[in-house]
Amino acid sequence: MAYITFDSENVNKFVSENELDEIQPLVTVADQQLKDRSGAGFEFTDWLTLPADVHQNELTHIKQAAEKIQSDSDVLIVIGIGGSYLGAKMAIDFLNPVFNNELANQQRSGVKVYFAGNSISSAYINDLIRTIGDQDFSINVISKSGTTTEPAIAFRVFKELLEKKYGKEEAAKRIYATTDGKKGALHDEAQKAGYESFVIPDGVGGRFSVLTPVGLLPLTAAGANVDALMEGAKASQGDFTEADMKKNAAYRYAAIRRILYDKGYTSEILANWEPSMQYLAEWWKQLMGESEGKNQKGIFPSSANYSTDLHSLGQYIQEGRRDLFETVVKLDSPMVDMDLPKLSDNNDGLGYLEGKTIDEINTKAFQGVVLAHVDGGVPNMAIHLPKQDEYTLGYLIYFFEKAVAISGYLFAVNPFNQPGVEAYKTAMFALLGKPGYEEKTKEYQARLR
Numbered sequence: 001m002a003y004i005t006f007d008s009e010n011v012n013k014f015v016s017e018n019e020l021d022e023i024q025p026l027v028t029v030a031d032q033q034l035k036d037r038s039g040a041g042f043e044f045t046d047w048l049t050l051p052a053d054v055h056q057n058e059l060t061h062i063k064q065a066a067e068k069i070q071s072d073s074d075v076l077i078v079i080g081i082g083g084s085y086l087g088a089k090m091a092i093d094f095l096n097p098v099f100n101n102e103l104a105n106q107q108r109s110g111v112k113v114y115f116a117g118n119s120i121s122s123a124y125i126n127d128l129i130r131t132i133g134d135q136d137f138s139i140n141v142i143s144k145s146g147t148t149t150e151p152a153i154a155f156r157v158f159k160e161l162l163e164k165k166y167g168k169e170e171a172a173k174r175i176y177a178t179t180d181g182k183k184g185a186l187h188d189e190a191q192k193a194g195y196e197s198f199v200i201p202d203g204v205g206g207r208f209s210v211l212t213p214v215g216l217l218p219l220t221a222a223g224a225n226v227d228a229l230m231e232g233a234k235a236s237q238g239d240f241t242e243a244d245m246k247k248n249a250a251y252r253y254a255a256i257r258r259i260l261y262d263k264g265y266t267s268e269i270l271a272n273w274e275p276s277m278q279y280l281a282e283w284w285k286q287l288m289g290e291s292e293g294k295n296q297k298g299i300f301p302s303s304a305n306y307s308t309d310l311h312s313l314g315q316y317i318q319e320g321r322r323d324l325f326e327t328v329v330k331l332d333s334p335m336v337d338m339d340l341p342k343l344s345d346n347n348d349g350l351g352y353l354e355g356k357t358i359d360e361i362n363t364k365a366f367q368g369v370v371l372a373h374v375d376g377g378v379p380n381m382a383i384h385l386p387k388q389d390e391y392t393l394g395y396l397i398y399f400f401e402k403a404v405a406i407s408g409y410l411f412a413v414n415p416f417n418q419p420g421v422e423a424y425k426t427a428m429f430a431l432l433g434k435p436g437y438e439e440k441t442k443e444y445q446a447r448l449r
Ligand SMILES: O=P(O)(O)OC[C@H]1O[C@](O)(CO)[C@@H](O)[C@@H]1O
Pocket: 081, 082, 083, 084, 142, 143, 144, 145, 146, 147, 148, 151, 206, 207, 290, 418, 421
């Protein structure tokens, strides 16, 4: 019995049970490919068993490093991009108060975490340096390849800042490197300088790495209970093993998406009703987009934050081009609820809402939007979360990972590579004059003139 509820009632108008029965044999083949590791990209499927395989020693190592960070730092700068940042960011946002970094130290369970290296914006770096001010800080630099440009630039800047503040020797004790176990510029530097290091397993790609030290170290430093997170993921690993979609909601989700795509619903909106879940969608977008978007195919992953975006994207979703479907992540009981204040007059016209809590109103809005969007021709699925805690998040992470793996195989693509990302890097390196790109430099410069 799944811990989260996957509700596909509101796709019945668009996808019949019969169609699901017809796609089941393909799902069964995809499942077999994943299970016997015979599918494309099988060498990057070690995430499948991460929750059950996680070593206590590794968790202890992470907890010890997090304790040291908490004892000598107010701030942890997490440097990384893509899968080397989005998992930690979404999990920290999901698990902590919305204004966590602004709370007083004693109101927070861990250090403040700021992210860097996820853009090449000088203003962002400058603002972050100003924000840190004279606070004590440490750095967790994360890069599987150890060579990605954006984090490498940020690391240079913040390492220099750290060395100026503490001296080279002490700075090295405040740098935590999460990278490949054997190779890469970051690996080599970490070895040489003696940074505390954490390994990203070979068989786990960036976007599937949140349950490795990539996500676990920043999360633990921020005060999260990673044991509960891994427990949730482990339960999910156990719950989504059947090939039969009637017993496996992750596969049902993947199959419905595939059928909808064939019918012209080529964009999916992951919607939430909690601002703390905005980055859940950002993480999910990489997971889905990098896994499926190949060979000129794949569902375009997008997101919406409700009710905020009902006042911006709402018009399009209701009446624009009919190629959208929606998956809503809905929290069933909020971390905190509050009553709508009672007034002696009804000047604001809200008297009819008195006696309701804010979350009850949010939930009615969610229900109303589902009805309106379905009536407007937008197929809707909902994933209900019982709580907003570590266990639930671990469970949800694995649900999406398992779903996208099957989905990739249903699209007949390799869900575990990302060859298309290289194109921008080649053009950027050529324009920056990186050695080895001389021919391309001429070609691109001629095009820019
Ligand atoms: O961890 P790395 O090697 O710095 O890569 C960061 C991100 O860059 C990509 O390789 C391409 O965007 C992602 O798959 C990855 O998550």
